[in-house]
Amino acid sequence: MSFLINYFKGSIWTILSFAFVILLILVPLASFLSYSFFTVEGLEINRELSLSNYKEFLVGEIYINTLLRTILLALIVMFTCILLGYPVAYFLARYAGRFKYAILLMLIIPLFMSYIIKIYMMRSILGYSGLINKVLKMLNIIDKPLEFFLWNQNSVIITLVIILLPLIIIPTFTSLEKIPKNIVEASFDLGCKPFQAFKYVIFPIGFPGLVVGSIFVFILALGDFVTPQLVGGTSGFTFGKIIYSNFGLAFNWPFGAALASILLFISVLIILLTNHLTNKSKS
Amino acid sequence: MTKSENFTKYLMALLTGLIVAALYAPIVMTIFFSFYKTRKGAVKWDSFSYEPYTKLIFEKQILESLLNSLYVGGITVICSVVIGFYFANYYHTSKSKMKEVLQFIIFLPFLLPPIITGLSLLIFFREINLPRSLNTVVIGHTIFVLAIVFKIILNKLETLKPSLMESAYDLGASKFQAFWYVLLPNIKLSIIIAGLLAFTISLDETLITLFLVGNDTTWPIKLWAKMRVGFSKQVNASVTLILILTTFLVLLIATIISKSEKRMVN
Secondary structure (H helix, E strand, C coil): CHHHHHHHHHHHHHHHHHHHHHHHHHHHHHHHHHHCCCEEECCEEECCCCCHHHHHHHHCHHHHHHHHHHHHHHHHHHHHHHHHHHHHHHHHHHCCHHHHHHHHHHHHHHHHCCHHHHHHHHHHHHCCCCHHHHHHHHCCCCCCCCCCCCCCHHHHHHHHHHHHHHHHHHHHHHHHHCCCHHHHHHHHHCCCCHHHHHHHHHHHHHHHHHHHHHHHHHHHHHHCCHHHHHHCHHHHCCHHHHHHHHHCCCCCHHHHHHHHHHHHHHHHHHHHHHHHHHHHHHC | CCHHHHHHHHHHHHHHHHHHHHHHHHHHHHHHHHHCEEECCEEECCCCCCHHHHHHHHCHHHHHHHHHHHHHHHHHHHHHHHHHHHHHHHHHHCCCCHHHHHHHHHHHHHHCCHHHHHHHHHHHHHHCCCCCCHHHHHHHHHHHHHHHHHHHHHHHHHHCCHHHHHHHHHCCCCHHHHHHHHHHHHHHHHHHHHHHHHHHHHHHCCCCHHHHCCCCCCHHHHHHHHHHHCCCHHHHHHHHHHHHHHHHHHHHHHHHHHHHHHHHHC
């Protein structure tokens, strides 16, 4: 008897814990997916299932174009982060010696520092009479303020890179750091040139970390709706911004939910692909 | 070391320096403008004053939002650590295959774009007629940081020998005693690290919060709203104070981690 009580005592907690995640994670996701099949009539939500939101997405060229533009934007941000972040992670892991954790910490701290502030300050750094233009003018490098990073796609890219860069450096560093020095030396002893050692030994071992970081950067850049709105000017109209505006002024929750479902679908696809890639590189 | 390798090394060091500078530029500027005034875009170097910090006391809105953020952060830490510990312990001890499913679900809100987590909770709360408030924000933050808390505590649990708990039971400890006197002291540090991290993330969370916040706003949302009219000196001052707090928290986490690693080695 006491065995039975104990069994159920244990399983009640299990049931409760599963109920918690199902209720607060899966049910909200399901309710938002189901909203994407509703329609809106005036201020009322019509709960008859229909595919009209998805049809609207496919018919209205603007939505597909915005989605493609946003994916391109996220890709550019991701590759810029890789290009800038990888050498830093590599430097820290291999050459920075006893300073590596101190420098790493310096790169981690900004990650936790106010997101809104970084965007706000990037505005005053990049702006028409911002810091960059002022310094360049003071040094007599330019006569007229530069405009190529003003309220456009470029300013969104720069700001997102500044915000997201630590996310790529940290995981890449952790996997590069695991490489024992003697493996690299062994590859030299076996006649590897430095570039070959990098290509066949160092890069594959650091790859999983790089992929994890890249995916975080890509997904966060893809879904961000605050940064484009605040520094992007007219080109700040990204996919995330359209979703957000459907929940605000436009008040078309079902359509916003449908667009977000598409974003969800893309994100899940990418996460699965990443999983596949990292598993493959392990074996 | 070859010459070309030396060259790339210095190049990378330079890049690292530039990136650290770029990451800190927005932060340093905020702190700077909380002390100095500008006129027509030029800095007035003789205008140093810490008045904005003392004037902050009269900014009721900012102070209220700061208190709200601390409240949300505090409750989020308690919820996420308790639930995160329970799940980590379940995952560690259970042999059921369902635990992989559980882990996958816990990681969803962390891996998906924040906008998805935010609006799925928004729709859910509307469906169950729960009005938006600071408590809905707490729920959002808790499920967002849960994955991190879960993973940190789980990593620690996996380093413990299974014989530890077994011997406690053999010596006659009850379930609670084994937890309180044996397990907890061993995983204490990981719980502190997870809690501090959860607090730091919650303090700055913006994208999920925007969907869940009611009339009482948290600090980042207040800043977001103030951005349209431009920041006052007092806002910059509040930013500086929060930056000090976050830096302190991150350094504290780092110190605890490095200490606990040293202890593991010894």
